[in-house]
Amino acid sequence: MPTKTVLVTGASGFVASYVIDAFLNAGWAVKGTVRSLAKANHLIERYPDHADKLTFVQVPDLVTGEGLEDAVKGCDAVAHTASPYTFNITDPIKDLIDPAVKGTLSVLKAAKDEGIKHVVITSSFAAVTSLPDGGPWRDYTYTADDWNPATLDDVHDLPPPAVYSLSKKLAEKAAHEFAAQHGLVLSSINPPMIYGPPLQKIASRDEVNTSSAAIYALINGDEGRDVPWNRLPLFAHVADVATAHVRALEADDDKVAGKRFLICGGSFTWEDATSYLASQRPALRSRLPTLPASPDQYKDAGKPIATLDTSLAKANLGFDSFIGWEETLLSTVDALVEIEKQFA
Structure with missing residues (x-):
């Protein structure tokens, strides 16, 4: 059987790096889109054994679709991971809404025009949660039937x-x-929230991706600082997220068509993380935030944390379990400690 090829958009990103890794390990050929071919150099160097199965194409702007027609040629499926993830915005429509929506539709149109039938997209719990009801901080189980109630009018x-x-x-x-x-x-x-050791190139602290920066803040800051605010205690390991993309494109159509797969390894707070790091990585204790004197003084002590119904991912994508927070935290911190040694 000939090797199948998947197009991975936003190939230089945090999640995409793992998605590429997962597809290559599953025997697929991968074509990745990057805004600049220079961004692909470290990925090419990372996979010397897959030189014949890994290529990149320049797509400067997914919104305009420039370069997508060539990108989808010869592909059997698409994994659309590219979407802006930043809170540093001045114009919400221009900076986040349009790139997310128009970029996604540009990719889907190019896939359709090329006759590609199978697509998986990287969405988020953000599309599921109800912030007015407490978001993750509520006694509630979110399912694939839940949608964020916010509208463009808001x-x-x-x-x-x-x-x-x-x-x-x-x-x-x-x-x-x-x-x-x-x-x-x-x-x-x-x-x-997606955590895990970054595979993408990070040359400075400013280049640490947004989710990794949240964990990096635990070991990078002023001495005596408080533990950060627990905005979102729910998480998934990026390797589980990547595996889900592969399985979604390898599963039978009736198991995936129109489906939303919630992926979650559980929950933890920054107080949990700080305490665990202090016990497991004593060399980092001086870099950690200051914990309250007792657990009942934690910012969110006693507050319920929502759960995510991952039964569909387990049933249709073959997951038995997901990577837990302790392993996720330690592997991410260990990787960031090594990465920061390269910073000027």
């Missing part, structure tokens, strides 16, 4: 994290609607 009244959440909801909605109209077999992967 966009100018929302803080940046909520704008990001809205962008993921609108992009995912648009993707499922497009797929239904044009007969694509499309599924979405919906993890909460």
Whole structure:
């Protein structure tokens, strides 16, 4: 059987790096899109044994679709991971909403025009959660039937994290609607915060991706600082997220078409993380935030944390379990400690 080829958008990103890794290990050939071919150099160097199965194409702007027609040629499936993840915005429409929605639709149109039927997109728990009801801080089990209630009418009244959440909801909605109209077999992967050792090139502290920066803040800051705010205690290991993308494109159509797969390894707070790091990585104790005197003084002590119903991912994508927070935390911190040695 000939090797199948998957197009991975945003190939130089944190999640995409793992998605590429997972597809190559599963025997696929991978074509990745990058804004600049220079961004692909470290990925090419990372996979000397896959030189014949890993190529890159320059797509400067997914919104305009420039370069996508060539990118999809010869591909059997698409894993669309590219979407802006930043809270540093000035114009919510221009900075987050349009790149997320229009970029997604550009990719899907190019896939349809090329005759590609199978697509998986990287969505988020952000598209699922209800912030007015407490988001992750509520006694509730979120399922694939839950959608973020925010609308485009709300966009100018929302803080940046909520704008990001809205962008993921609108992009995912648009993707499922497009797929239904044009007969694509499309599924979405919906993890909460994604952590894990970064594989992408990071040359300075400013280049640490947003989710990794949250963990890096535990060991990088002023002495005596407080533990950070627990914005989102739910998480998934990036390796589980990547595996879900591969399995979504390898599963039977009836198991994935139109489906939303919640991926989650559980939950932990920054107090949990700080305490665990102090016990497991004593050399880092001087770099950690200051914990309250007792657990009942933690910022969110006693508050319920929502759960995510991952039963569909287990049933249709073959997951028995997900990587836990302790392993995720330690491996991420260990990697960041090594990476920072290269910073000027």
